[in-house]
Amino acid sequence: MGDDRYVRTPIVIANWKLNKTVGEAIKFASALRDAVSDVGSVEIAVAPAFTALSSVSSALGESIVHLAAQDVFWEDDGAFTGEISPAMLKDVGCEYVIIGHSERRQFFGETNESANRKVKAVLSNDLKPILCVGENLEDREADRAESVIENHVRTGLAGIPSEMLPSTVIAYEPVWAIGTGVTATPDQAQLAHQFIRSLLSEMYSVELAAGVRIQYGGSVKPDNISELITQPDVDGALVGGASLEVETFAQIAISANKQ
Ligand code: 13P
Numbered sequence: 060m061g062d063d064r065y066v067r068t069p070i071v072i073a074n075w076k077l078n079k080t081v082g083e084a085i086k087f088a089s090a091l092r093d094a095v096s097d098v099g100s101v102e103i104a105v106a107p108a109f110t111a112l113s114s115v116s117s118a119l120g121e122s123i124v125h126l127a128a129q130d131v132f133w134e135d136d137g138a139f140t141g142e143i144s145p146a147m148l149k150d151v152g153c154e155y156v157i158i159g160h161s162e163r164r165q166f167f168g169e170t171n172e173s174a175n176r177k178v179k180a181v182l183s184n185d186l187k188p189i190l191c192v193g194e195n196l197e198d199r200e201a202d203r204a205e206s207v208i209e210n211h212v213r214t215g216l217a218g219i220p221s222e223m224l225p226s227t228v229i230a231y232e233p234v235w236a237i238g239t240g241v242t243a244t245p246d247q248a249q250l251a252h253q254f255i256r257s258l259l260s261e262m263y264s265v266e267l268a269a270g271v272r273i274q275y276g277g278s279v280k281p282d283n284i285s286e287l288i289t290q291p292d293v294d295g296a297l298v299g300g301a302s303l304e305v306e307t308f309a310q311i312a313i314s315a316n317k318q
Contacts, residue, residue, distance in 0.1 A: 067272050069288060070102040070228060070295035071312040072127055072189065073302030074157060074276075077108065084111035087305055088118035094309035095124065102295075103312045104155050105302075109143055116152030127155035127189070130163060133173075133180035145184035156181045157297070159215060160191045161234045171214035178215060182223045189274070189297070190215045190227065192255070195234035204233075205254055212258050221263050229255055229273045230297040236277025238300060245286045245293075248275045252292035281310040288315050 079087065084107045095103055106127035107115045116126050132142035148156060158181065159174030174190065181188040192211035194204035212229065219227065231251050236243050243251070252273045259268035275287050276297030287293050295315055302308040 067270065067294045068100055068102050069315045069317055070104070070272050070274060071315045072103075072155065072157075072274070072295070072297050073105040073308050074127075074129065074160070074297055074299050075105070075107050075302060076129070076162070076299060078303055079107060079111060081111045081114045084108075084115050085118045088115045088124070090305040091124055091309060092119060092122040094305055095312055096122070098123070098313055099316050100318050101312055101315045106155070106157055112148070112153060113151040119152075125154045126152050127157060128153045129157050129160070131156045131158065131177055131181060131186075133176040135180075145180050145186055149184055149186055153186060155187045155189055155228070157189045157191065157230070159211070161193060161195075161232060161237060165234075171211060174211075174215045175217050178219060178227070182219065182226060187226045187228060189230050191230045191232050191276070191297070193230075193232040193234055193251075193277075199233070199235060204251070208251065208255060209258055212255055213262065216262065221267055224259070224263055224267050225270055227271060229259075229271060230276050231255060231273055232276035232297060234277075238278070240278050242278040242280070242283050242287070243275065245290050248287055248293055249290035252290065252294075256292055279311060281307055281314065284311045284314045288317060 104125035104127040106129050128148045131145055135144050158177045163169035178188045192208050194207040198204050198207045233243055255273055256268050272294040274295040274297045275293050279296040279298045280301050
């Protein structure tokens with residue numbers, strides 16, 4: 060699957076989760092612009108909390124750094140107290156939306172079905188979903204990691220037409236590696252990414268699957284990104300803890316260049 064005909068630009072995203080005030084987020088965004096101005100062939104995005112999206116968008120201005128949201132609701136408008144629509148995210152300059160993160164599944168009742176509704180809503184508003192998939196430790200120990208991943212991918216992408224697949228990013232985030240300091244080994248990551256790509260080949264086509272970017276997430280750090288990114292099916296990183304400091308995140312992004 061590491062076919063040279065399909066050049067997938069790595070994508071590295073800072074998922075700040077519940078961190079950073081507007082002031083802190085602006086300061087980070089301005090420093091990041093300068094730190095990665097000649098990163099080369101890597102796409103970079105930051106995903107601040109909803110409250111900081113608009114200010115970070117202005118701080119990024121015309122820089123190469125893109126803006127992502129951490130979640131979304133699937134309706135366009137209406138009586139849904141506390142929710143944010145895809146159009147609202149677009150309005151403040153978002154391009155990507157993280158969907159189905161394991162923390163949303165664990166703490167906020169996100170399911171494969173709700174993630175699927177969000178993926179559809181995001182795509183139909185010309186935004187790009189980052190669908191998070193991945194097994195927990197119990198699944199892995201019970202040898203059912205692949206069936207859990209398969210269910211996340213197949214249900215999360217149910218009804219998504221082929222022409223929308225190229226705008227979709229998958230993030231493989233094994234729950235046991237998130238915030239634990241235990242990263243998947245490069246081999247474990249490659250096997251899971253290869254499996255996801257083979258599923259996409261079955262669901263769509265080998266050609267379309269070969270163009271989809273699959274990020275790895277889970278304790279990515281400056282000292283493990285290089286060995287992860289050299290795996291043929293690893294196309295970037297979704298970074299939590301190590302994305303909170305500009306220097307550390309910039310180092311990860313710069314090291315994600317495959318060329
Ligand atoms: P950590 O990098 O802190 O393990 O978090 C990963 C993650 O959940 C990114 O979405």
